[in-house]
Amino acid sequence: MRLYFSSLVNRLIFAFVLAAPFYSTAQTDTLQQVVPGPQNTKAQQGKPYVILISADGFRYDYAQKYGATNLLALSSQGVQAESMIPSFPSVTFPNHYTLVTGMYPSHHGLVNNSFYDKQRAERYSMGAKEKVRDGSWYGGTPLWVLAEQQQMVAASMFWVGSEADIKGVRPSYYYNYTEKISSEQKIQTVINWLKLPEEKRPHLITFYLSEPDHAGHVYGPDAAQTIAAVKEVDATIYRLTEAVKATGLPVNFIFVSDHGMTAVDRENPIGLPAAIDPDKFIIPTSGTMVDLHAKNKADIIPVYKQLKVTEKDYKVYLKKNVPRKYNYRSKDDRMNRIGDILLVPEWPKVFSQRKPGMGYHGFDPKVVKDMHATFYAWGPAFKSGMKIKSFENIHVYPLITEILGLQQTEKVDGNKKVLKGILKK
Structure with a gap:
């Protein structure tokens, strides 16, 4: 599958602002990928900025329960939702992709972390890199594709689908997923992006953190390790926002998660029913x-x-x-x-x-409240000190298109009216 790298000339020109330390490593999966050519039009240069942050598995009540003081303080200056309701099934790939397409999993095509496509006679799996990076598996129009199509530069410090050539488009700046990049490197990369010249500077940035999902799976949602992971996410968000503040740019932050986490009956799992013949x-x-x-x-x-x-x-x-x-x-x-x-x-x-x-996670979010995710937002576009009821995650997409002034090009399941009230007029 073709990857779009910057030319040697572009790499030299932007060496100081495009996370140069990453290029010095021998690990190709820590290299920033740069699509040569795209630029912001003059009209897009005057638009707001949005950083969409996801902390995987950050359950709706984790911030209050485990004292994520920075997140609570920041979001108290903006908007705090009681919770955000993930789409079914409440697992990682479907819901991250729902957040950036405004579509239910059955509509955008990522119906599970792993699934079978009858027409292709192939399986897709979140662990199969060649499938993950193949844009033909993905329906909908992700936010970064929409932005780039409308000549607004986008960047991705990880997100489901951002490695793929969806509709033939990738973010101008992106990384293939790896856990070898530290949070400090991730933050510095965002700052480097925001320091680019106006025509090259991304107005949409996605920023993904893999915790506290890992800790929740291994140790459970009430474990000390999960509490520590929540606090580390909280500290990372503080460092990110402080660094962004120093740029002086009018950046809006939206902090979400894909799903929650719950403890299960470990002593009495359900085996595969005898009626199911794996050969059939x-x-x-x-x-x-x-x-x-x-x-x-x-x-x-x-x-x-x-x-x-x-x-x-x-x-x-x-x-x-x-x-x-x-x-x-x-x-x-x-x-x-x-x-x-x-x-x-x-x-x-x-x-x-x-x-x-x-x-x-993965249970029915309409029945199991532990599946609910988090939604906090703050920045110049948002009203201050606002608390709202739970809502479905399909509505985040039209919220962001509204902030960035992007025109939606296809029908989605989300409705901009649901969250429009949290924006300043």
Whole structure:
């Protein structure tokens, strides 16, 4: 797959502002990728700035519960939501991509962290780099694509989809995902971007942090390690905002997460039901959903009926009968990637062939409040001292297009009216 690197000339010209320390490393996955050519038009140069930050697995109540004092202080000057409701399934890739497209997973195509595409006869997995970087897997128009299409420069310090050539477009500046870059390096890169000449300076920046998700999975949502991870995220946000403040630019911050985290029943996991013959079905997911793709359509109804008889601690659905609230039915499945049969465990149960981990997400966010994510926002575009009720994460996309003055080019599920009231007139 083709990657767009800057020319040697561009690298020399921008050596001092494009995170030069990263180029000195021998690790190619820590190199900044620069797409040569794009520039802000004069009109776009006068637009506001948005830094969209995600802390993976930062549950809606973590800031209050674990004393994220910087986040609470910053957001008290802007907007604090009671929570943000992730889309189903409440897992990482679908929800990060929903945040930047305004579409439910069944509409933008990333229906799970791992899934099967019948037309391609291929699996997509968040760990398969060649798939992750292939833009043909992604529907919708991510914010950075929309911005670049309208001649506004965008940059990404990681985000689901930002490595891929979606609609033939990548952010002007981006990184292939790696955990080898420190938070200080990430912050310095953002500052370097904001110090670029106006025609090259990104007005949209995405900034991803992998914690406290890792700690929550390994140690559980109530563990000391998770508390420490929350506090480290809090400290990182403080350092980032202080560094950005020194640039003097009118930057708006939106701090979100993709989902929450919950403890599960580790002693009594649900095994794969006997009615399921792995030779007859492709099974790309487990844990908080078992997704069955029949190799022979004749097997669907007989197996479904057997599963209904033995249904215990989980619900089994034919694709056409999935509850409407999930936005995950046959009629929703625009890319035909949802399984023919779905098994959805009832919290706190999970599917596993071994003892489950300490923390999980993926459950129905309309039922399990622990799945709820965080939304805080502050900066010159936002009203001050405002608290709002919970809302669905599909509405973040139109909020950002409104701030940046970008024209939406396709229909999305989010509605700009939902969050427009948090903006100054």
